[in-house]
Amino acid sequence: xxxxRNISKKYPVGKGELTAVNQLSFDxxxxxxxxxxxxxxxxxxxxxxxxxxxxxxxxxxxxxxxxHVVKDYKQLRKKLGYxxxxxxxxxxxxxxxxxxxxxxxxxxxxxxxxxLIRDIYEQIKPFKDRRAGKLSGGMKQKLALCCALIHxxxxxxxxxxTTGVDAVSRVEFWQMLQGLKSGGITIIVSTxxxxxxxxxxxxxxxxxxxxxxxxxxxxxxxxxxxxLLAVKADRMHQLVNxxxxxxxxxxxxxxxxxxxxxxxxxxxxxxxxxxxSAKGFRQVVVQQTxxxxxxxxxxxxxx
Amino acid sequence: MKQFKAFVRKEFYHILRDRRTLIILLGMPVVQIxxxxxxxxxxxxxxxxxxxxxxxxxxxxxxxTQLDASRYFDYAGSCRTYREIEERFRxxxxxxxxxxxxxxxxxxxxxxxxxxxxVTDASDPNTATTLSNYASAVINDYQARTNAVAPLPYTIxxxxxxxxxxxxxxxxxxxxxxxxxxxxxxxxxxxxxTIVKEKETGTMEVMLVSPVQPLKIVLAKAVPYLLLSLxxxxxxxxxxxxxxxxxxxxxxxxxxxxxxxxxxASLSIGLLISxxxxxxxxxxxxxxxxxxxxxxxxxxxxxPIENMPWLLQQVSHIVPAKWFYQVVQSIMIxxxxxxxxxxxxxxxxxMTVVFLLLSIKNFKIRLA
Amino acid sequence: MKMITAKNLSKVFGGFxxxxxxxxxxxxxxxxxFLGANGAGKTTAMRMLCGLSRPSSGEATVAGFDVxxxxxxxxxxxxxxxxxxxxxxxxxxxxxxxxYAGIYGKPGRFIKEKTSALLRELHLETEADKRxxxxxxxxxxxxxxxxAIFHEPQLVFLDEPTGGVDPITRREFWNxxxxxxxxxxxxxxxTHYMDEAExxxxxxxxxxxxxxxxxxxxGLKQHYSAASMNDVFLQLARKATRSAD
Numbered sequence: 079x080x081x082x083r084n085i086s087k088k089y090p091v092g093k094g095e096l097t098a099v100n101q102l103s104f105d106x107x108x109x110x111x112x113x114x115x116x117x118x119x120x121x122x123x124x125x126x127x128x129x130x131x132x133x134x135x136x137x138x139x140x141x142x143x144x145x146h147v148v149k150d151y152k153q154l155r156k157k158l159g160y161x162x163x164x165x166x167x168x169x170x171x172x173x174x175x176x177x178x179x180x181x182x183x184x185x186x187x188x189x190x191x192x193x194l195i196r197d198i199y200e201q202i203k204p205f206k207d208r209r210a211g212k213l214s215g216g217m218k219q220k221l222a223l224c225c226a227l228i229h230x231x232x233x234x235x236x237x238x239x240t241t242g243v244d245a246v247s248r249v250e251f252w253q254m255l256q257g258l259k260s261g262g263i264t265i266i267v268s269t270x271x272x273x274x275x276x277x278x279x280x281x282x283x284x285x286x287x288x289x290x291x292x293x294x295x296x297x298x299x300x301x302x303x304x305x306l307l308a309v310k311a312d313r314m315h316q317l318v319n320x321x322x323x324x325x326x327x328x329x330x331x332x333x334x335x336x337x338x339x340x341x342x343x344x345x346x347x348x349x350x351x352x353x354x355s356a357k358g359f360r361q362v363v364v365q366q367t368x369x370x371x372x373x374x375x376x377x378x379x380x381x
Numbered sequence: 382m383k384q385f386k387a388f389v390r391k392e393f394y395h396i397l398r399d400r401r402t403l404i405i406l407l408g409m410p411v412v413q414i415x416x417x418x419x420x421x422x423x424x425x426x427x428x429x430x431x432x433x434x435x436x437x438x439x440x441x442x443x444x445x446t447q448l449d450a451s452r453y454f455d456y457a458g459s460c461r462t463y464r465e466i467e468e469r470f471r472x473x474x475x476x477x478x479x480x481x482x483x484x485x486x487x488x489x490x491x492x493x494x495x496x497x498x499x500v501t502d503a504s505d506p507n508t509a510t511t512l513s514n515y516a517s518a519v520i521n522d523y524q525a526r527t528n529a530v531a532p533l534p535y536t537i538x539x540x541x542x543x544x545x546x547x548x549x550x551x552x553x554x555x556x557x558x559x560x561x562x563x564x565x566x567x568x569x570x571x572x573x574x575t576i577v578k579e580k581e582t583g584t585m586e587v588m589l590v591s592p593v594q595p596l597k598i599v600l601a602k603a604v605p606y607l608l609l610s611l612x613x614x615x616x617x618x619x620x621x622x623x624x625x626x627x628x629x630x631x632x633x634x635x636x637x638x639x640x641x642x643x644x645x646a647s648l649s650i651g652l653l654i655s656x657x658x659x660x661x662x663x664x665x666x667x668x669x670x671x672x673x674x675x676x677x678x679x680x681x682x683x684x685p686i687e688n689m690p691w692l693l694q695q696v697s698h699i700v701p702a703k704w705f706y707q708v709v710q711s712i713m714i715x716x717x718x719x720x721x722x723x724x725x726x727x728x729x730x731x732m733t734v735v736f737l738l739l740s741i742k743n744f745k746i747r748l749a
Numbered sequence: 750m751k752m753i754t755a756k757n758l759s760k761v762f763g764g765f766x767x768x769x770x771x772x773x774x775x776x777x778x779x780x781x782x783f784l785g786a787n788g789a790g791k792t793t794a795m796r797m798l799c800g801l802s803r804p805s806s807g808e809a810t811v812a813g814f815d816v817x818x819x820x821x822x823x824x825x826x827x828x829x830x831x832x833x834x835x836x837x838x839x840x841x842x843x844x845x846x847x848x849y850a851g852i853y854g855k856p857g858r859f860i861k862e863k864t865s866a867l868l869r870e871l872h873l874e875t876e877a878d879k880r881x882x883x884x885x886x887x888x889x890x891x892x893x894x895x896x897a898i899f900h901e902p903q904l905v906f907l908d909e910p911t912g913g914v915d916p917i918t919r920r921e922f923w924n925x926x927x928x929x930x931x932x933x934x935x936x937x938x939x940t941h942y943m944d945e946a947e948x949x950x951x952x953x954x955x956x957x958x959x960x961x962x963x964x965x966x967x968g969l970k971q972h973y974s975a976a977s978m979n980d981v982f983l984q985l986a987r988k989a990t991r992s993a994d
Contacts, residue, residue, distance in 0.1 A: 091883070117915030118886045130590050132747050151746075152592075160590045166583035170398045171391065182387035183593045209398075215787040225587075241913065244786035245943060245979060246986040270913045271942075273979070285915065314948075315927045331920050334947035334977065335966055376916050 079264045080106035080129075080233065084138035087124045098124040100287035101138060106266060106280075111259045113278030114268040115371065121287040122268040123163055126237040129266070130160045142233055156184075159231030159263075161222050163238040169211030173202055173221055176210050177228060184229030194261065195224045198254050216247025223254065234258065236267040240274065252277045272372035283375050290378035295371055302369040302377065304328065305344050308336040311359040324353045331376060338373060339364075384593055388601030395575065396605050406571070410563045410613045414620045417555035428476035428512055429457040431469055438486035440527075444497075447523050448479065453515045470502055477501050477512050556621040557709035558682025560614065561702040564640070565647050565676045567610050570668035572651030575602055577664040595744055603648045610647075614640045621713075630716030636709065639722075642729050643705040647672075649736035650701075656743035676702035704728050750813055752777045752904050752935040753798060758807035760793050767793040769958035770807060775951075777903070780926060780936045782946045785955030786986040791939055792908070794955070798937075799906055800824055812903045825853065828897035828934075831908035835893030838882030842873060845881055846896055853900035867895050887918030891925060898929050905929065907938040911945065923948050943979035952978070954985050961985050 087099040098121040106112045114122050127133040129140055131151035140147045145154035167176045177199070181188050192199070202220050205213065210221060219239055226234065236255075240248040252274065259265060259279075267278070275281045276295045283290040283298070291298055309330075311317050318337045321330040326346035330339045339350060351364045369377075396403055430448065434441050449456035457475060460466045466478045480498035482488065488495040497520060499513045576599065579585040588598055614637065621627040629636065650672060658664045677683055679693065680702040686694055697703050704725040711717040711725075719726070753775035760768040768790045775781045785791040796802040798811050800820030809816045812826035836845045843864060850860045868874045871891060881889060890910060898905050907926075911919045923945065926936055938949065946952050946966060953963040962969055962985055966978055975981045 117918070118913035120915075127586075130586075132586060132589055134747060155590050156592050158590055160587060162583045162586045164583035166587050168391065168395070168584060169582070171394055175391075175394065179387055179391050180587075180591075183384050183588070183591050185384065185592065229591075242787075242909075242941070244789075244941060244986065245982050246786050246989070249983065272916065273943075315931070331917075332923060332948060334944035372916055379915070379917055 079108040079110070080104075080112075080140070080142050080266070082129075082138070082140040085125070085128060085135045085140055086137040087121070087128060087133060088136050097287045099128070099135075102287075102289055103138075104282060104289070104292055106264060108264055109259060109262050111255060111265045111267065111277075111279045113275055113281040114266065114284050115270075115272060115275050115281055115375070116268070116284030117270050119286075120284040122284060123237055125284075126160075126162075126235055126266075126268060130158060130235050131155060156229075157232045159226040159229070159234040161226045161234075161236045161239055163241065167210045167218070167222055167225060170209055172207050172209055173213070174206040176221060177224055180225040181228045186229050188228065191228055191230050194230055194258075195227050197257055198227075199224050201250075214247075215243045216250065219243055219247065219251055220254070223251075227258070232264065234263050234265045234267075236265065238268050238270065240269055240271060248274070272370065272375055275371035281371070283371070283378060285375075285379060290375070298371060298374050299369050302374055304377070305341040305346075306367050306369050306373060307339040307341060307347060307350065308333070308363075308365050308367040309339055309350070309354070310336055310361070310363040311354060312361050313359060317354075317359065320354060320357050320359065321350070323357075324350050326350055326353075329377070329380060333372075336367075338367070340373075340377065385597055385601055388593075388597065389604045392575070392602055392605045396609070406567055406609060407612065407616075409566065410559065410617045411620060413559045413563060414556070414617055414625070417559055427455050428453060429455050429474070430477040430479060430516075431457050431466060431475050432459045433461070433463070433466060433478060433480045434459060434485075435483040436481050436485040440486040440489055441481045443527075444520060444523050445479070448516060448519050451515070451519050453512070454519075466500060475502075477516060479516065555682065556617065556625065556627050557706050557713060558677075558680065560617050560640070560709055561643070561680055561682070561705050562673070562676055563613050563617065564610050564644055564705075565672055565702055566668075567613060568606055568644050568647030569651040569654065569672045570665060571606055572603060572648050573654040573658070573664040573668050574661050576652070576655035577658055577661050580659060581661060589746065595746055596741065599652055599740075599744060603652070606648060606651075607641075607644055610644045611637070611641070614644075627713070629713050631712035631718065635719060636712045639705070639708050639712065639726065639729075642726065642733065643701065643708075646701050646705075646729055646733040646736060649733055649740055652740035653736055653743065656740055656745070675700045679703060680706040682706050701729060701732050704732075750777070751775065751810075752779070753781075753809070753811050753937070755794075755798070755809040756807055758794070758797060758809045759805050760790075760797060760802065761805040766958050768797070768804075771955070771958075771960045772807075773953055773960060773963055775904075775935060775937065777935055778930055778933050779951065780930050780938065780949045782949030782952035783937060783939045783955070784946055784952060784982060785939075786989055789955040789986075789989065790958040791955055795906060795908065795937075795939070799827060799829060826903050828900065828902040828905035829908075830893050830897035830905070830910055832890075832910060832912040836881045836889060836896065839880060841878050841880055842868070842884075842892065843877050845892075846899060849896045850899050855900055863899065867899070871895060887914045887921070890914055891918070891922055894922065894925055894929075898934055902934065904935040904937060907936065909939055909941060911940060911942060919945075943977065943982055946978040946982070954982060956985055956989050961988070 083103050084101045085099060086097070086101050088095045088097050102125065114125065116122055124133060128135050129142065129147060131147050131154055134148060142154055143157055145157065147154060171179065177188055198220050202217050205217065210218065213221065223239070240251055243251065248271070255265060255267065278295065280292065280294050281298065282292040309317065309321055314337070318330050318332050321327055321337055321339050326342055326349050328340045328342050330337055347364050347366070351362055354362045432445055434445070445456065448454045454477070457473070460469060460478070469475045478500040480500060482496060485495050499516050501513050579588065589595065618629065622629060651668065654664055654667045658667060679686070679697040679700045681697070686697050686703070689697070708722050708725045711722045751774045756772050757770040758768060758772070759766065759770050771794060783791055783795070793802065797804045797816060798809060800816060800823040804816060811823045814822040814826065816823065840848065846864050846867065847860060868877050873892070876884070881892070884892070894907070894910060911922055914922065926938070930936055940946065949966065951963065951965050952969060953960050955961065964972065969981045970976070970978065973981045973984050975984065
């Protein structure tokens with residue numbers, strides 16, 4: 079459905095230049111939910127804008143549904159649903175006015191494609207006469223999604239749809255995406271939240287213009303290849319630094335209520351525990367744990 | 382077409398829902414016309430004047446009587462020397478002195494020409510100019526009436542050139558100027574700002590990805606401001622006719638058509654600015670500094686272009702408002718028809734086409 | 750002395766109770782997590798505590814000062830940093846520091862000595878004269894935090910300080926927070942990352958203008974029999990009935 083080859087984007091910065099997107103290649107199958115996970119400044123937005131025909135790539139090319147993002151941009155724009163990172167609806171129009179406006183400019187009407195957006199729109203319908211600017215973050219995102227879907231696009235590009243949205247709205251939003259996916263729409267979504275990675279069919283971890291890795295969330299976790307321990311003790315604030323000093327440990331970082339320890343080899347759990355006790359930590363708990371996508375990201379970020 | 386309508390409707394929502402801006406846009410012409418028409422008016426009433434009249438013949442007496450009769454001047458006695466005039470200027474706040482030559486009437490009768498010297502207090506140059514203009518007008522008036530019955534026409538100097546504004550109403554100059562100013566502000570600045578605003582909020586991104594032709598987006602933006610500007614033109618005309626008593630001598634449809642042309646010119650400048658800027662502030666600065674100031678300074682309505690240095694005179698040629706100002710002046714005050722203003726109209730038309738082409742060429746179908 | 754006390758603190762806009770009689774206390778030196786869904790009233794509550802907005806009713810003191818009468822003293826006693834507003838992109842790092850320190854009326858020598866210490870700590874010595882705009886986001890946020898506590902306030906408010914920051918920098922950021930807490934600075938922080946809630950000493954969760962839960966992360970998880978703070982948050986926030994900001 080989507081095929082990207084060596085796509086690049088550079089921006090001039092002062093005398094030098096900044097490579098926002100560095101020769102990325104990937105494919106997305108029809109009906110797939112593909113996630114691009116990475117922090118701000120990783121180049122996600124530049125990549126999305128190139129796919130959305132809004133930026134010209136400096137190198138490489140991309141085909142979406144057989145349309146070339148540069149040469150066939152006019153046909154492609156009819157097939158695309160695009161939701162940019164910034165909230166892009168008219169704040170001074172009501173919910174319904176926004177939706178109707180977007181329907182009209184895509185040569186359709188709300189009724190014609192209501193089936194596709196029904197589940198989402200019903201949630202914001204009670205507020206249909208409220209101005210979009212007065213909606214909460216979660217509802218704005220729902221409305222923006224409705225507007226991006228109103229012309230029944232075959233490919234949906236969502237640039238950070240859940241940024242700044244609270245945890246509840248994020249869960250709801252992902253449920254909506256699952257619903258759309260089962261309706262056959264191909265979706266590319268970007269997010270800075272690592273925990274959302276497991277909700278995608280396949281993901282790419284992106285950092286400084288490069289993909290650190292690409293694969294299914296399970297595949298990426300399976301490739302972690304090092305034993306991972308979760309550690310807890312009384313003085314949590316000092317724990318990470320102490321764990322890092324242990325010779326059996328390769329890397330350590332805070333992870334919620336635990337500190338995660340990436341071990342050099344299998345089976346050194348006891349050594350770590352006694353090392354920490356010797357350092358004066360009390361109530362030390364060391365247990366094996368499964369790596370998450372965030373663990374993988376941290377590992378790949380450190381050379 | 383349906384797309385276009387939806388766009389225009391949306392633009393109207395934007396404008397109508399931003400009450401404060403709307404009030405400013407519609408109220409601005411009213412306020413400006415009233416300020417310029419009344420508060421800033423150069424009209425002067427009941428200025429006291431003295432006379433140095435060694436001749437004391439029938440002609441001088443009549444002129445003095447007429448000056449005194451006008452509502453602008455009050456007779457404050459006569460002087461015998463220049464020294465005395467100067468003293469009375471200083472002590473009594475006399476604004477004008479009229480100095481006749483010793484043999485005024487004789488010169489008129491035999492040489493058919495005579496001079497009157499008007500002395501004014503130039504520490505306030507505006508008032509001074511106005512007063513000397515008014516006095517000259519009264520003298521001209523006297524001359525016109527006596528010439529009608531005289532066997533041979535004669536001339537009194539200084540002759541003034543108040544050909545089209547015999548009552549010397551300041552509003553005559555302001556009305557066309559305010560019109561140019563308001564239209565420039567509404568069309569250029571507002572168009573530029575609303576387009577750039579869509580870039581800032583990210584809605585332009587979504588628009589560009591939609592199948593709408595970019596040209597439609599931009600034209601739809603222009604429509605409401607075109608209508609709003611026409612409302613402003615009508616407001617200004619009604620105010621000037623009924624409140625300032627400045628009549629429209631020429632054809633009103635022609636005036637509206639020419640205004641329409643200037644509106645389109647201003648809109649296309651606004652468009653051009655919006656294609657070159659990315660933030661609302663820059664757009665506003667560009668329209669204010671690049672368009673509004675030249676409109677005020679170089680269109681000729683505040684400062685006469687003839688008195689400017691050569692370079693500024695040349696620059697004034699590329700200010701669209703200058704040509705529009707002349708067109709409005711010609712139609713409203715001089716009562717000219719299209720045959721009298723074809724040159725200005727042609728120049729405005731040419732500018733509009735150039736700006737439109739430039740902005741369409743610069744309009745990006747992508748982001749960067 | 751408690752660092753923050755709030756008793757039935759409320760803010761009403763028209764008929765809308767943005768903050769509905771919240772009561773809580775924050776101990777000196779504590780890292781206090783202030784969570785809530787969009788529109789739950791977090792921002793409004795924080796504004797009242799910073800002395801930026803007058804409460805409709807109730808009482809509150811911050812660093813011992815009353816929020817009604819002593820806003821100026823409060824502003825001197827606190828530091829503030831948010832994801833949206835932090836530093837001036839077109840000033841250099843040193844200029845930003847000097848500017849903010851200047852606002853709080855710190856003497857020149859104090860500024861000079863502390864600036865070089867700070868630059869060393871953040872490994873930014875070589876970048877001192879670079880414009881802040883050219884720094885990566887993560888560095889900016891770390892710098893912004895250091896600037897917010899530059900004048901050595903008793904309490905610092907952090908409004909979603911780590912939004913969009915990469916996982917490594919996020920952890921480095923929290924190390925700065927720990928360091929500040931160890932120096933005795935009280936930290937009041939909001940976040941959308943639930944794992945960060947675990948790093949706090951105590952966490953409050955706001956729903957519909959009220960504080961629905963307040964305890965240590967462990968206590969909350971136990972009480973709601975949840976495996977993680979994320980589950981706790983979802984359980985509570987799903988009860989929300991209002992959805993406007």
